[in-house]
Amino acid sequence: MIGRMLDHCCNGLRVLLGVLIAALAIPVGMQVLARYTGIIPVYLWTEELATFIFVWAVMIGAMMAVWDGTHFDVRVIPDATSPLMILLQDGFVLVMITAFALIFFWYGIEYAKFGYIQNSVMMRANMLITYISVPIAGAMWTLFAGYRLYEAVMVYKNRTVAAQ
Amino acid sequence: MIITTSLACAILFGGFIFLVAMRVPVAFALAIATVPIVVLELRLTPFIVLDRMFQSYNSFILLAVPFFLLAANLMNSGKVTDKLIDLARVLTGWMPGGLGHVNVAVSMLFAGISGSSTADAAGCGKILIPAMINEGYDRRFAIAITACSSVMGVIIPPSILMIVWGGVMQTSVGALFLAGAIPGIMIGLALMATVYGYAKVYDYPIIGRPTLAEIITAFKGAFLAMLTPILVIGGIVGGIVTPTESAIIAAAYSLILGMFVYRTVTFKDLGHIFYDTGRFASISLFAIGSASAFGWLLAFYHVPQLVVDAMTSLEFGSFGTALVIAGLFLFFGLFIDAIPTIIILGTVLLPVATAAEIHPIVFAIIGIVSLAFGLVTPPYGLCLLISASIGGMNVVQVMREVVIILLPMLLILLLIILFPEISLWLPKVLMPDAVK
Amino acid sequence: ETKLRGASLFDEDHAYTRTLREFERLVGEKYDGDVSFDMSLNGELGDESDFVTFLQQGVAIDYAIMAPSNMATFAPSIPLMDMPFLFRDLEHWDTALASGVMAPLEAELLAKANIRVIGYAGGGVRNLASAEPIGNMDELTGHKMRVMGAPIQAQVFSAIKAAPSAIAYNEVYNAIQTGVIAGFENEAASIQNLKFYEVAPNITLTRHAITVRPLVMSESSFSALPADLQAAVLAAGAEAGAFGRKLESTQDGEKLQEMADAGQIKVQEFAGRDELLKLVIPVQDAYAAELGATELLEAIRSK
Ligand code: NA
Numbered sequence: 001m002i003g004r005m006l007d008h009c010c011n012g013l014r015v016l017l018g019v020l021i022a023a024l025a026i027p028v029g030m031q032v033l034a035r036y037t038g039i040i041p042v043y044l045w046t047e048e049l050a051t052f053i054f055v056w057a058v059m060i061g062a063m064m065a066v067w068d069g070t071h072f073d074v075r076v077i078p079d080a081t082s083p084l085m086i087l088l089q090d091g092f093v094l095v096m097i098t099a100f101a102l103i104f105f106w107y108g109i110e111y112a113k114f115g116y117i118q119n120s121v122m123m124r125a126n127m128l129i130t131y132i133s134v135p136i137a138g139a140m141w142t143l144f145a146g147y148r149l150y151e152a153v154m155v156y157k158n159r160t161v162a163a164q
Numbered sequence: 165m166i167i168t169t170s171l172a173c174a175i176l177f178g179g180f181i182f183l184v185a186m187r188v189p190v191a192f193a194l195a196i197a198t199v200p201i202v203v204l205e206l207r208l209t210p211f212i213v214l215d216r217m218f219q220s221y222n223s224f225i226l227l228a229v230p231f232f233l234l235a236a237n238l239m240n241s242g243k244v245t246d247k248l249i250d251l252a253r254v255l256t257g258w259m260p261g262g263l264g265h266v267n268v269a270v271s272m273l274f275a276g277i278s279g280s281s282t283a284d285a286a287g288c289g290k291i292l293i294p295a296m297i298n299e300g301y302d303r304r305f306a307i308a309i310t311a312c313s314s315v316m317g318v319i320i321p322p323s324i325l326m327i328v329w330g331g332v333m334q335t336s337v338g339a340l341f342l343a344g345a346i347p348g349i350m351i352g353l354a355l356m357a358t359v360y361g362y363a364k365v366y367d368y369p370i371i372g373r374p375t376l377a378e379i380i381t382a383f384k385g386a387f388l389a390m391l392t393p394i395l396v397i398g399g400i401v402g403g404i405v406t407p408t409e410s411a412i413i414a415a416a417y418s419l420i421l422g423m424f425v426y427r428t429v430t431f432k433d434l435g436h437i438f439y440d441t442g443r444f445a446s447i448s449l450f451a452i453g454s455a456s457a458f459g460w461l462l463a464f465y466h467v468p469q470l471v472v473d474a475m476t477s478l479e480f481g482s483f484g485t486a487l488v489i490a491g492l493f494l495f496f497g498l499f500i501d502a503i504p505t506i507i508i509l510g511t512v513l514l515p516v517a518t519a520a521e522i523h524p525i526v527f528a529i530i531g532i533v534s535l536a537f538g539l540v541t542p543p544y545g546l547c548l549l550i551s552a553s554i555g556g557m558n559v560v561q562v563m564r565e566v567v568i569i570l571l572p573m574l575l576i577l578l579l580i581i582l583f584p585e586i587s588l589w590l591p592k593v594l595m596p597d598a599v600k
Numbered sequence: 601e602t603k604l605r606g607a608s609l610f611d612e613d614h615a616y617t618r619t620l621r622e623f624e625r626l627v628g629e630k631y632d633g634d635v636s637f638d639m640s641l642n643g644e645l646g647d648e649s650d651f652v653t654f655l656q657q658g659v660a661i662d663y664a665i666m667a668p669s670n671m672a673t674f675a676p677s678i679p680l681m682d683m684p685f686l687f688r689d690l691e692h693w694d695t696a697l698a699s700g701v702m703a704p705l706e707a708e709l710l711a712k713a714n715i716r717v718i719g720y721a722g723g724g725v726r727n728l729a730s731a732e733p734i735g736n737m738d739e740l741t742g743h744k745m746r747v748m749g750a751p752i753q754a755q756v757f758s759a760i761k762a763a764p765s766a767i768a769y770n771e772v773y774n775a776i777q778t779g780v781i782a783g784f785e786n787e788a789a790s791i792q793n794l795k796f797y798e799v800a801p802n803i804t805l806t807r808h809a810i811t812v813r814p815l816v817m818s819e820s821s822f823s824a825l826p827a828d829l830q831a832a833v834l835a836a837g838a839e840a841g842a843f844g845r846k847l848e849s850t851q852d853g854e855k856l857q858e859m860a861d862a863g864q865i866k867v868q869e870f871a872g873r874d875e876l877l878k879l880v881i882p883v884q885d886a887y888a889a890e891l892g893a894t895e896l897l898e899a900i901r902s903k
């Protein structure tokens with residue numbers, strides 16, 4: 001139930017990420033056009049808008065990759081084989097990510113406040129619009145990694161039950 | 165408490181290595197290793213980790229990453245890659261080990277268009293690895309040659325790594341692009357020589373001599389795609405765009421080719437292409453953030469200065485220093501992605517290289533070529549991981565072939581170190597002002 | 601023992617680093633207790649906008665010198681401190697800075713950014729540098745030039761008929777070399793250090809800005825200091841600022857001369873600088889009015 005909800009949530013993020021990448025082309029393209037062709041005036045805010053979109057794209061991609069388990073890892077120790085070792089191996093990773101996610105969330109709230117007292121130079125936009133992505137990422141990671149941890153424990157339980 | 169430099173290094177590196185060994189994703193391992201320090205050190209708080217990560221995405225230069233990936237993905241889904249393979253086939257298919265040569269040649273062509281190696285490994289590998297296995301090539305060889313040839317993607321211009329390097333180290337990106345061309349082609353030739361050797365030993369087949377009609381069709385098919393490097397490099401050298409913006413030219417041109425000229429990309433495909441680009445780009449870029457936080461802490465404890473002092477006091481001379489630099493980049497490349505390594509290690513070594521009178525452009529090429537090799541070396545070699553998974557094998561199973569293929573490539577790296585003119589000649593001729 | 605940390609974008613030889621060193625020396629001299637200093641150089645800890653973050657939060661560093669525009673996200677009026685064509689000449693600039701006329705801006709910075717101004721360095725005179733000579737109004741009209749990323753900069757240079765463009769500072773050299781832009785504006789030290797004269801050897805003495813570089817301290821750090829150390833810091837900041845102003849304004853002319861003597865640059869006056877002033881004043885007035893700083897602008901002008 002919660003798993004399916006998080007899945008939907010992640011699908012929403014996927015659509016949003018695709019849209020952001022497409023949208024990224026607009027300010028950068030305008031900047032080139034403006035300077036080179038003179039068709040449109042040189043807007044000094046294009047670079048600012050591009051980095052806003054960019055920050056969000058990176059943060060959303062980083063959130064999803066925790067749900068999908070696609071952040072790159074390095075495999076030097078061999079795969080665990082027994083159910084308990086599998087739980088420990090996967091569980092350790094998920095516990096570390098969840099712990100960091102909680103730090104990111106807690107201090108991310110402070111960080112968002114720090115953004116809130118600033119306005120961007122060119123567009124005079126309140127910087128909360130990008131800084132808020134930090135606590136949101138922390139919250140989403142906590143949900144995603146926390147749920148994966150729950151799943152790992154359930155898989156272990158089912159296996160040990162099946163073995164008995 | 166106030167933490168000493170040695171304790172800080174022990175916590176940072178020890179924590180990172182332990183976490184990575186326990187399979188914590190690299191991006192998180194880098195960030196988590198910084199936590200004990202910022203909690204314990206009186207002068208710091210976790211705020212600093214968040215800020216350093218967040219601010220590193222606030223960079224106009226890194227915008228080149230998604231756009232170059234977008235260009236490559238558009239070419240892969242738009243069957244432009246197929247046209248490049250057809251061209252490579254008529255150019256090199258007649259030699260013994262034909263498909264192996266095609267694999268190398270198409271990577272060189274692809275490298276001239278795309279700034280990314282991983283897109284090459286994925287796009288060409290999907291077609292060529294099964295094709296090679298069908299024709300009786302050893303599966304391990306097919307995987308290894310696909311991975312090793314894809315490293316040219318970041319050496320032959322355009323290159324994401326060079327744009328990041330130029331931005332971080334204040335080196336002319338145009339000059340770096342030009343400097344990478346000859347080393348990249350040399351690596352391609354070394355790879356072809358290796359393929360030739362394999363073909364002789366294992367008696368791999370030729371594809372057959374192309375007819376004149378086939379040659380003409382292949383050139384016609386790939387002609388428009390091959391204009392991309394001219395557009396991108398011409399765009400920079402000709403003053404139309406800044407290096408970061410050049411990536412959008414590559415993406416826009418690929419989009420036009422795919423949607424309107426070859427008509428192989430539909431509006432429906434676009435959604436997927438944008439999403440795939442965003443997914444892969446953001447995973448790599450996120451790791452840059454944690455690497456920046458990690459690197460910042462090293463700087464806070466004056467580690468870079470200590471490294472520089474230690475290395476200058478050893479007085480290795482130009483050649484010795486360059487060897488040590490290459491060795492360090494190769495070593496870091498075993499474990500971390502190239503862009504974070506540029507940020508952590510490149511900035512530390514720049515003053516070392518300057519003190520040893522290594523030209524900044526030569527330093528950059530040594531660093532980038534060494535890091536490119538890291539793309540195929542386990543435990544963390546993205547291109548090798550990608551091609552091994554296409555070939556349906558474990559990375560460990562193809563290790564031996566990778567080492568054999570890498571040896572001649574390492575020889576090229578040694579030549580680049582020995583003869584700086586290999587890198588410097590082309591930029592000196594075409595952009596004399598930028599090489600002074 | 602108190603340990604203070606500073607940060608500089610530059611190496612030991614640069615005027616700002618030397619000013620900060622002088623500040624450290626003066627604090628040690630004026631304070632009876634134990635105080636030590638640790639400065640990170642060469643931008644190891646980030647750029648000036650990062651320093652602002654650290655100072656605002658009271659982490660990592662305690663003091664730095666920076667361009668006012670870096671603090672604009674917190675306090676939008678700050679860039680007014682050294683906006684183009686604000687100071688008539690070096691004498692006006694020095695008098696204004698020593699007079700305390702900037703007090704309203706200092707108060708705003710303290711309230712909104714938690715950063716305390718303890719002195720004023722600066723003194724670089726900014727001129728146009730371009731690939732082709734720009735000697736008069738005709739040549740300036742439509743001149744594609746890079747300006748700093750603040751609205752007032754773009755407004756002023758648009759007002760004098762140039763075509764300002766947004767380009768990151770680390771892309772300027774490449775952009776001029778390849779013709780993406782035709783020039784930029786900066787002070788002699790930067791043109792010399794970063795070898796900008798290789799691509800933009802024509803210097804036009806517009807003298808449009810004289811830089812103001814506040815010597816700043818994190819209010820979190822400052823308020824935690826013992827009272828006698830606070831007094832020492834304030835006195836040392838003011839003195840070090842004066843030291844830095846003298847140092848840089850002297851060096852600026854020398855550096856320009858060195859480059860001219862070495863044949864690296866060609867220097868010319870701008871024909872009709874008064875005309876530029878006429879074009880700019882309405883823009884300055886509107887800008888100050890928007891920020892509610894009309895009185896301040898008048899006060900600075902009348903010094
Ligand atoms: Na390339």
Ligand code: NA
Nearest residue numbers: 497498538544
């Ligand atoms: Na590797």
